[in-house]
Amino acid sequence: MNGAVGVTVSEIGTQEMDAQNVPAGKSAELSVILPSFNEAKNIPILVGLLDTALKGINWEAIVVDDNSPDGTTEVARAIAESDPRIRVIRRIGRRGLSGACIEGILASSAPYVAVMDADLQHDETLLPKMLDELKSDDTDLVVASRKVEGGTVGEGLSAIRAWGSNVANGLAQKLLNVTLTDPMSGFFMVRREKAEALASRLSPQGFKILLDLVSSASGTLKIKELPFTFRERQHGESKLDTLVTLDYFGLLLAKYFGDVVSVRFLMFGLVGASGLVVHLAALRMFLLGGLEFNLAQTAASFVAMTSNFFLNNQLTYRDRRLRGLQAMVGLLTFYAVCSVGVLANVGVANLIYLDPSYWWFAGTAGAVMGAVWNYAASSALTWRKS
Ligand code: GDD
Ligand code: MN
Numbered sequence: 001m002n003g004a005v006g007v008t009v010s011e012i013g014t015q016e017m018d019a020q021n022v023p024a025g026k027s028a029e030l031s032v033i034l035p036s037f038n039e040a041k042n043i044p045i046l047v048g049l050l051d052t053a054l055k056g057i058n059w060e061a062i063v064v065d066d067n068s069p070d071g072t073t074e075v076a077r078a079i080a081e082s083d084p085r086i087r088v089i090r091r092i093g094r095r096g097l098s099g100a101c102i103e104g105i106l107a108s109s110a111p112y113v114a115v116m117d118a119d120l121q122h123d124e125t126l127l128p129k130m131l132d133e134l135k136s137d138d139t140d141l142v143v144a145s146r147k148v149e150g151g152t153v154g155e156g157l158s159a160i161r162a163w164g165s166n167v168a169n170g171l172a173q174k175l176l177n178v179t180l181t182d183p184m185s186g187f188f189m190v191r192r193e194k195a196e197a198l199a200s201r202l203s204p205q206g207f208k209i210l211l212d213l214v215s216s217a218s219g220t221l222k223i224k225e226l227p228f229t230f231r232e233r234q235h236g237e238s239k240l241d242t243l244v245t246l247d248y249f250g251l252l253l254a255k256y257f258g259d260v261v262s263v264r265f266l267m268f269g270l271v272g273a274s275g276l277v278v279h280l281a282a283l284r285m286f287l288l289g290g291l292e293f294n295l296a297q298t299a300a301s302f303v304a305m306t307s308n309f310f311l312n313n314q315l316t317y318r319d320r321r322l323r324g325l326q327a328m329v330g331l332l333t334f335y336a337v338c339s340v341g342v343l344a345n346v347g348v349a350n351l352i353y354l355d356p357s358y359w360w361f362a363g364t365a366g367a368v369m370g371a372v373w374n375y376a377a378s379s380a381l382t383w384r385k386s
Pocket of ligand 1: 035037038095184239
């Protein structure tokens with residue numbers, strides 16, 4: 001009973017107000033997630049633009065900065081000191097646009113969340129329209145598209161990027177049946193509960209959060225597209241590179257195969273296949289150089305393992321990339337892991353190799369076993385999560 005504890009609910013309310021000397025404000029209806037890496041010059045301008053564009057809306061912005069060397073976090077915090085609508089998440093030891101967006105979404109309590117680039121390339125005046133769509137219609141996701149009629153890539157994309165973007169869109173549509181006109185768009189608004197429900201299935205690597213969200217939802221999201229013009233970047237530079245593109249194709253393949261294999265495993269497998277080529281080339285060179293076969297084979301294995309290690313460190317585990325001394329230790333554990341992998345490979349192959357006419361089956365099974373072992377063990381030992 002209330003009387004027993006001596007305070008009533010309304011008293012608690014008043015006491016809290018007195019303590020903080022501010023009325024309990026309403027929490028934001030819209031969170032704008034702003035992933036940032038080296039956007040110190042853009043953040044203050046963007047906050048001003050949001051303030052104008054979102055008049056009459058109860059909004060907040062969450063800057064998710066991956067510890068940018070240019071001091072983006074500090075700039076955002078300085079704004080947050082006098083503007084409680086601005087929040088900052090500073091991530092250390094992690095990199096990746098998708099992951100930053102996911103963390104931002106999960107840090108929000110607003111019913112609606114927008115994801116938007118922090119570099120002024122996205123048109124913030126579209127946000128109120130996107131919010132209206134989400135609220136009025138039974139829509140779960142509104143995508144700002146550069147491809148839908150009326151939208152353009154404007155001056156924002158170089159010719160080669162525009163072409164690459166078309167290829168990527170075409171593949172997403174063919175392989176995944178994603179009917180979005182611009183699945184690579186980094187500008188969208190979604191009901192938070194919907195994104196939250198899918199969060200555990202999303203990959204934090206790369207730039208492909210929208211495609212990932214839509215394909216993971218497998219048709220359950222009601223989607224609307226609105227056109228916009230992609231602006232040219234004024235300050236700083238784009239972080240989209242070849243690796244990001246590779247990663248995008250990785251997701252397409254992984255989703256196409258129904259998520260049976262992860263993007264990471266696929267990448268690991270591709271690196272492994274490249275290692276075979278490196279191995280054979282090195283073996284040939286050592287043999288030509290006059291080494292006897294056993295020695296040449298061992299040396300070639302080390303060349304291939306070393307090449308695999310550095311490729312995996314750059315590609316497969318770019319989000320956990322090892323540097324300096326850590327990379328040296330990582331290389332040694334990788335050698336150890338792969339040596340056991342060879343044993344697993346040969347062991348399994350031997351077990352299966354009863355009938356010589358099935359040599360290819362034994363060989364493949366052994367190789368797959370070795371790859372699975374190498375992948376599992378190296379992700380647990382060499383590139384373990386810190
Ligand atoms: N936290 C964090 N971590 N933010 C990042 C990272 C990262 O590793 N990489 C990029 N960002 C931020 C940038 O600071 C920027 O605010 C936004 O994400 C987009 O990055 P850009 O580097 O400017 O991308 P872009 O303009 O080349 O690419 C645009 O078009 C792509 C499709 O062509 C973006 O809208 C992409 O989202 C989109 O996929
Ligand atoms: Mn950009």
